[in-house]
Amino acid sequence: MRNVMRHTWSTPSSCFLFLFIMFLLVSTAVRPVQAKETLVWSVIDFPPFQILDGTYAASGSFDGELQTLIDNMPDFDHKITRMSFARRKQEFLRGTNICTPGIFLAPAKELNLAISKPALTHLDNRIIFLKNKAALFGRENPIVLEALFKRKDLVGGIMAGRSYAPNIDPVIQRYKDSPNLVIRTLTGDQLFQMMQNGDLDYLIMFSHEAAFQNIRMGLNDMPLNRSIAGTPPYLYTYVACTGNDWGRSVIKKVNTVLDRERAKKSYQQFSERWYPQEDRKKVRRYYPHMLKE
Template sequence: MQSLHWVINTAPPFHILEGQYAGQGICDVLIDVLDDALPELATKRTVLPQTRIRQQFQRNENQCFPCMIYRPTPGETIQSEPTHFYAPHGIITTQEKAEQITQQHGNPVRLGSLVHDRNFRFGYPAGRHYPALHDILEQARQSHLNPVAHSGENATVAILSMIKKNRIDYTIEYQILQQFDHKTTDDSPLVFLEIAETQDQYVLGAIGCTNNAWGEAAIKHINRVLPQVQQHPDFLDVLDLWFTDKVGNQEYRQLLQQRVWHTTEDHP
């Protein structure tokens, strides 16, 4: 194996291609640090819509995507060891709609109740998947839920814009997207609400490569250097930039040690 082919999409704050924080997306920096740790491999990056990235995995094209949900059992992709973690998906909406949603569906929000409420329109970026919430959303789809799926470039940011313009009422996302919106816009701030069904859970992130011989070789290279990548100052700094809220009563870095590094020792 002589090279890595990274595929990325315009989905801040995972990848940020323009503006004040260009190049400071979580997975932009993860790729930077990995590339530096693997100087023997040539690398390139291709920007594609999320739906196209998935199609290429299904067609067995050689590529790696740095921002996947960790699954230990290979499917369309074979994955690295975990790189970091996320608090679970929640509801992002306006302050006004947040008050209405919590009055009717609780706080944390009972998603199984909200998705059956026809007074609130749900939208999401095409290609986005919610494994922990799949059964709830699928049941709602079978009855009446017809969510707005936005495809193409900048789909995640476009969904937030649609919420602000009252074209949809809420989306399901990680809190870091609300943080990105707060840091980069002067609009009325959006609100993040926890989901009752996944409260206190967490999601591991990982790098996924095509599930073939090329991908297996790529993951072996990545896993070999991952311990130093996980604790690289540049990667930790970008995690600090976007994971600014405490999770429960603990700082993100404390939980990172326990959940990803599997240690409670102090690290720089």
């Protein structure tokens, strides 16, 4: 009987059948892992919105929001790429498939991006200056930006490629060639240091942005600030992706996450990060308006 079985199994047709069955078993058991699509996030060192370096790294408002999106979009292989404002704009203009966790509405529309629902709430931009320069600004509050840019006795600092607000950006554009405006591709802390050194008389920044720089540099005197005429008391930032079919499909998924997360207290705290207590109260007052949009 053993000889018969050995002989039967050794025939070519039986061997082929055995190998075919083994192939089916192996191919069924070992399925290839489907590769995830890579989602590139453009991040900018923009404290305290996005903090990429130092003791306070990853504690910005965009940092918390981005981590929430990553945690809730597991179908993607998320890649974080550091860029300047100028490079991010160039990549969007080239049509590179990227997304950004934080951008204001005006520049996003200008670049024809796929734009999410409002993602975070922020207070307005301010004119920031040191106490020893206070006399130069008199009692004007709010400050009319165009009149400020016309003054020849004051030098202001502007971050190149950054969008400030719909009523601020056009004025900067009109006066961009003024010798009294220093417009450079620098980080906020570099501009703040130039003001501390006396190279600049004022900056345009958010109040908590200036406060953060002051804390990070270990300075005692908090800089002063004045409102800018025509600037709304609060504004939103948005998640945006390249304005093509790919970007629009990603934004649909982003909006699904925002619908689920924005009303949570843990998410709202991203908008409140780094503001002094009084300003946090203002953010809390304005935040519910965002949930209606």
